[in-house]
Amino acid sequence: MAPDSRVQKSRAAVLAQTYELLTEGGIGGVSIEEVSRRSGVAKTTIYRHWPSKVALLLDACSSIGTPPETPDTGSLAGDLTALTERLAEQLRTARWAAVLPSIIDAAERDPDLAGLHTTLHAEIMEPFTTVTERAQARGELAAGREPADLVAAIAGPLFYRRWFSREPLHDAAIHHIVRDALTRATT
Amino acid sequence: MAPDSRVQKSRAAVLAQTYELLTEGGIGGVSIEEVSRRSGVAKTTIYRHWPSKVALLLDACSSIGTPPETPDTGSLAGDLTALTERLAEQLRTARWAAVLPSIIDAAERDPDLAGLHTTLHAEIMEPFTTVTERAQARGELAAGREPADLVAAIAGPLFYRRWFSREPLHDAAIHHIVRDALTRATT
Missing domain, CATH: 1.10.357.10 (Tetracycline Repressor, domain 2)
Structure with a gap:
């Protein structure tokens, strides 16, 4: 696998596990420690991409509200x-x-x-x-x-x-x- | 102090500290351990009055919503x-x-x-x-x-x-x- 696609795969795994933990236990249930354990991505790597838990949460949640297209029925x-x-x-x-x-x-x-x-x-x-x-x-x-x-x-x-x-x-x-x-x- | 008033004082201290912790950190911030430490009431005593954390929370919150009298303005x-x-x-x-x-x-x-x-x-x-x-x-x-x-x-x-x-x-x-x-x- 090319390095770029490996990086992308790790990134996706970290975000998916963060969102999973958030769903299971709320914000209190998310720790970099546990995200690392579940995703198999090292904590140092996680911290290199996301300097804080808030940065990670923001990224993991960024697709939460992404709205489908806005209707335009005319009225x-x-x-x-x-x-x-x-x-x-x-x-x-x-x-x-x-x-x-x-x-x-x-x-x-x-x-x-x-x-x-x-x-x-x-x-x-x-x-x-x-x-x-x-x-x-x-x-x-x-x-x-x-x-x-x-x-x-x-x-x-x-x-x-x-x-x-x-x-x-x-x-x-x-x-x-x-x-x-x-x-x-x-x- | 009579035993009854000592019990009442402990009880009030436990409830006050539970509510305090709830305000500071939400439900995740409440532990019997910490309530005991702050109120000075032994954990065993707390458990004797409230068999679970939920029972304690319910009691501590019971005055939250106690509404003042309902208005009756006629309309x-x-x-x-x-x-x-x-x-x-x-x-x-x-x-x-x-x-x-x-x-x-x-x-x-x-x-x-x-x-x-x-x-x-x-x-x-x-x-x-x-x-x-x-x-x-x-x-x-x-x-x-x-x-x-x-x-x-x-x-x-x-x-x-x-x-x-x-x-x-x-x-x-x-x-x-x-x-x-x-x-x-x-x-």
């Missing part, structure tokens, strides 16, 4: 419905949904991890930001209604059901949430 | 505005607001701690449940509108701003959230 209602259905599905099944609380918790105490949280949150919500800002530019939001408030009115109740009240995310509930938020933001 | 709008202002203030300053993400994270992986989370969540949200159910009983909610959905429409965006988007909880934003949720639930 704000269509775009938001598509995005909200996808978000609900991710909240039910995606691994990041089980990992995010650990990052939020760590962000309460550690400024570096607060930076990681900010990056991830922006990535996860990016399609919502895009479609609501596009709608505002087209004049579809009522006066005094901000894109960020519309996003919070949709993502808020979804996240609340997923992590706080732990209620199921039925399709009917999701469509109610989107319709209510839209009605208030556009009239 | 749903008045009650919800008072409650939401208080919740926003708690989210800005209360220690439980810094601790809750750690409990949510643990609840993702540990069924016992999921039980702790359910108990705490119910305590924290109890006044909202009371006033929205009271409003439904008085016929103030529109057909098909459930108290739980109204609570999610208010607490969701607040929690979203506090823990996810990390936006400030301005009074103007709070009043917007309450007004929007109420308009949708009652018309």
Whole structure:
């Protein structure tokens, strides 16, 4: 194997094991020691690529929120419905949904991890930001209604059901949430 | 000191140190070992009162959500505005607001701690449940509108701003959230 492809393979193994540990035990479950043991990559090599645990976590999580393409159905209602259905599905099944609380918790105490949280949150919500800002530019939001408030009115109740009240995310509930938020933001 | 008051003093010291450790480092930061060291109460004594770490955490957190009296202003709008202002203030300053993400994270992986989370969540949200159910009983909610959905429409965006988007909880934003949720639930 060429040196470059060996380096790439080690790098991928380290990132995969980091993410695996994160899923299993949250941020507290990730240590360079254990990543090294599981990936078979020496600790010194890991530290050469990632100077700190935060750098490694940031890299391992960088694909968490990478959003698939942003829908462009021609209407704000269509775009938001598509995005909200996808978000609900991710909240039910995606691994990041089980990992995010650990990052939020760590962000309460550690400024570096607060930076990681900010990056991830922006990535996860990016399609919502895009479609609501596009709608505002087209004049579809009522006066005094901000894109960020519309996003919070949709993502808020979804996240609340997923992590706080732990209620199921039925399709009917999701469509109610989107319709209510839209009605208030556009009239 | 009478034996009873000595027992009570030890008990209070153990609970205070448990909560202190929880605030400092989340659930991962709490160990019976460290609680014993800080409180000066022997580990065997701690285990005699609380058979497990979860039992101890549950007890230490039991006052987290103990709600002050539920407002009864005579109108749903008045009650919800008072409650939401208080919740926003708690989210800005209360220690439980810094601790809750750690409990949510643990609840993702540990069924016992999921039980702790359910108990705490119910305590924290109890006044909202009371006033929205009271409003439904008085016929103030529109057909098909459930108290739980109204609570999610208010607490969701607040929690979203506090823990996810990390936006400030301005009074103007709070009043917007309450007004929007109420308009949708009652018309």
